[in-house]
Amino acid sequence: MGTTWTNSNLGYPRLGENREWKRALESFWAGRLDESEFLKEVKELRLSYLKKQQESGLELIPVGDFSLYDHILDTATMFGFIPERFTEDSNTVSLTTYFNMARGTAEAPACEMTKWFNTNYHYIVPEIGEITPVLTENKPLNAYKEAKNELNIDGKPVLTGPITFLKLSKGYSQDEFEKKLDQLLPLYVEVLSELKEAGASWVQIDEPSLVASLPKEDIHFVQKAYDTFAKEVPGLSVMLQTYFEAIDHYEEIVNLPVDGIGLDFVHGWEKNIASLEKHGFPTTKTLGVGLVDGRNIWRADLKEKEAALQKINQLAPEANKVIQPSCSLLHVPVTKKHETKLDSVLHDALSFADEKLTEIVTLSTMINGQADDKTVKENQQALQRFSENYRKQSADLTKQRESLPSERELSFAERKKYQDEKWNLPLLPTTTIGSFPQTKEVRVTRQQFRKGEKTAAEYQEFIQNKMKEWIDIQEDIGIDVLVHGEFERNDMVEFFGEKLNGFAFTSNGWVQSYGSRCVKPPVIYDDVTFDKPMTVAESQYAQSLTDKPVKGMLTGPVTILNWSFERDDISRKEVSYQIAVALSQEVQALEEAGIEMIQVDEPAVREGMPLKTEEWNDYLDWSVHAFRLATSNVKHSTQIHTHMCYSEFQDMIESIRALDADVISIETSRSHGELIESFETAVYEKGIGLGVYDIHSPRVPSVEEMKEMMERALRVLPASLFWINPDCGLKTRNTPETIDSLKNMVLAAKEIRKTQETTTS
Structure with a gap:
């Protein structure tokens, strides 16, 4: 050289x-x-x-x-x-x-x-x-x-x-x-x-x-x-x-x-x-x-x-x-x-x-x-x-953060009584993680709206029709807790960044996530603040179509941080707290609108872990604190869900517990159930759904395959706290395989439910 x-x-x-x-x-x-x-x-x-x-x-x-x-x-x-x-x-x-x-x-x-x-x-x-x-x-x-x-x-x-x-x-x-x-x-x-x-x-x-x-x-x-x-x-x-x-x-x-x-x-x-x-x-x-x-x-x-x-x-x-x-x-x-x-x-x-x-x-x-x-x-x-x-920090943000509670008023065991009474769900309730297939029709219509080729009213009508179609599909399949499908969202982080202050968006800033899957991370360039409700209209409309609960769907503060290009002039912790304060206002808006089952997804917490083990505790402490800032100011009966995916969680079970979510869903199928081993030695006393099939593959899993995954999990987790769900959102899958997979998932859950009810009766 x-x-x-x-x-x-x-x-x-x-x-x-x-x-x-x-x-x-x-x-x-x-x-x-x-x-x-x-x-x-x-x-x-x-x-x-x-x-x-x-x-x-x-x-x-x-x-x-x-x-x-x-x-x-x-x-x-x-x-x-x-x-x-x-x-x-x-x-x-x-x-x-x-x-x-x-x-x-x-x-x-x-x-x-x-x-x-x-x-x-x-x-x-x-x-x-x-x-x-x-x-x-x-x-x-x-x-x-x-x-x-x-x-x-x-x-x-x-x-x-x-x-x-x-x-x-x-x-x-x-x-x-x-x-x-x-x-x-x-x-x-x-x-x-x-x-x-x-x-x-x-x-x-x-x-x-x-x-x-x-x-x-x-x-x-x-x-x-x-x-x-x-x-x-x-x-x-x-x-x-x-x-x-x-x-x-x-x-x-x-x-x-x-x-x-x-x-x-x-x-x-x-x-x-x-x-x-x-x-x-x-x-x-x-x-x-x-x-x-x-x-x-x-x-x-x-x-x-x-x-x-x-x-x-x-x-x-x-x-x-x-x-x-x-x-x-x-x-x-x-x-x-x-x-x-x-x-x-x-x-x-x-x-x-x-x-x-x-x-x-x-x-x-x-x-x-x-x-x-x-x-x-x-x-x-x-x-x-x-x-x-840009990048002039506001003292008001610190005051806002300090005024928020960082823990629920009651313990999980205490508030579960309120939630069981409110929701009256069956044993082993079934749900999905949030998104449904983003078909070519959905993508083209969104592009037409962005280019001004469709009016806001036309676009809203299209989105509402898609929501109704998939609410009906979920009811026909027999899913217990529904989602609205997220058809209005291009990306789970970009969608929120577009509606919060402090984010910018590129036209062509794509990076590879896995295989041909690309993401366009938002750019956090200034203080992050709440502007106005972001998800209330869609959640309210979806809930109006069914008597079953429909989850409000948000992306958590640490995931938004980790899946964005963050500013580099202040600490990542401080940016996560800014996002958390903004999300807490969205959680409040959903609750006030009658949406009292709210999922705040944190799939990216594990991936942001420092590579040096001596730095883990500090990172996990502020990650947990950010999540709790966003989710703690709710009623006892409001059920907070979260989701994590593609990661090895064996070394952070205590932090998962510390999030204090009422229900957490975690990927397990692609790792062939290895995460389940964690619960053979570590007791987990909150609601949990270990994903029972891999959504990253186009194959439709059989009923028996999913039953086997459920049975293994139920050997170490109580049925009274166990939820049934796929590994992750279904955005990248096509409609027929999604419907077939969910039908098999519900059939498997019903068969296991009968076994559990017979055993406990």
Whole structure:
């Protein structure tokens, strides 16, 4: 990398400027593209992304970061970890099998999906089991050759490291870790050897697991892996890349036999700088300086970043250094050039993936004494205009928060008597999580309304008709507690952000959530305050159509925070409290309108957990406090529900209890019921619904399958507190499979209910 500062990228978004990648995937799944057409289309996209990075002036361009679904699924299939229910007869993996693992089939449930560290991205969890790994395809090599042959780019192949891959996998015990590692290392050596032979100058091996609270004894495994690579593939330059936080075992990691270490100097600034100050950095290695935020959308302050680079230069003066983002740019939108509707002051303060590439290149010119003064001046002026116009905190918000109760007046056991009397629900009541299918008709009609092609009255009539249709469907199926379907909502966070002060919305700021599922996170740029009721009209209308209870549906304060691009000038805790105060006013409005069963969803609490275990308690304390600020100022008979999904909750059962929700629903089906084990040792005394079928897969689960899940849960949870529901909202499913699945769910619940009633009579 030479004696001067150079620059690099760690990964680029897959979606395309206008979600072309998503459309290609969904066209292939729907049969509108055959396999060859699909592969041709995604190749063109992949090459266009590389060309864009090349034209930006980047010196080291990542290759192999592109995926047809998920990079961890890519790694699992590359090493032949194909669960038996998907097994093929050869050592290659077909595209059909690849997608079946991610999406499931009628016969084979999909692999588990969970959050990628503390981001909003989901990965497919590899199932290791007793499978003996085999190299089915050298994917990084293919990506390297493609970039070289098609664009003459000497790319930097990217692959997930063996420690992180195994840490993220399931189906084996911790005692077997070294055995599994020993099986994998020869395959990694084969991949790296072929890359070296092909001429790769650098290889980026991602090991984000090294920033988590890694046990000291696990350092042995890290050393073993990288000692093996150094011994078996000498002469290949390996950049061991970490991100999302600081590394704990600094001395051991920076002294591994690799040529470079990449550190996050955004989210891990304080700890990584402290480690540099105390221990220095090896003069023979390259330091990857992750200084441009790869997870948020705010423009970098170039002068501030230059000062940070100077500090790092003082602490590691003799090491080669490379400027790069703090992590892959997978987590931010592609470009802000299409955001023509944003306020110009706010627009100038934003930076998406393409703009971040420019920032990286600019910073490398600045630190090398070749700065363009005009660029730096424009950067400073834009940031000054933004700070002068926004982010002025109001003292009234603190007063509002301090006036709210942060706990219910009665305990759960005491208020349950009021709720049982009011609602008179059957044993094992059935419900859904909130949304129903967002069909093409719904999406098109919403777009027509937004474009002014339909009047507000026409749009309201359409939404009311959809609500009535699905209230009738729910009643026909026999569901006990209904929902209005959320047809008026484009996204569970964006919908509320559009109605609260302090949020802005992009036109094309899409990021990948999982597979082809994209979200457009709101931008929190100023103080968050309540304006007027947001959900009352729809909830009241739906309730008027039935004698059964209809839940009011809100998104919780921590989820709104975690699924938004938050402001970075005040703490996340403070922003969550602002949102909570605003939501408490919506809860009050619903209750006053006669909606007294209110669900405040918090699916994103677990994903926001800090990666360092010593920081968990503080985060969970303020997350619980925010939820209780939003939900405690209600009557005894008002029943507060919440929902959480895709996460491992075993380590936060006490915090779930502390939320003090009357009913909580939690995903369990895709994790094959493993969460149920938590309740075999931890008593949970409030209402709970463990999702009985996976809504992320198009398959319709059988009655017997759901009964089995219910029976297992009821071995450790009392039937008097147990609810029956799907894993999550049904927005992404189609209408026939939704109806069929819910019919089976209700039939299963009725059969189990009879068994329980017979047992207790």
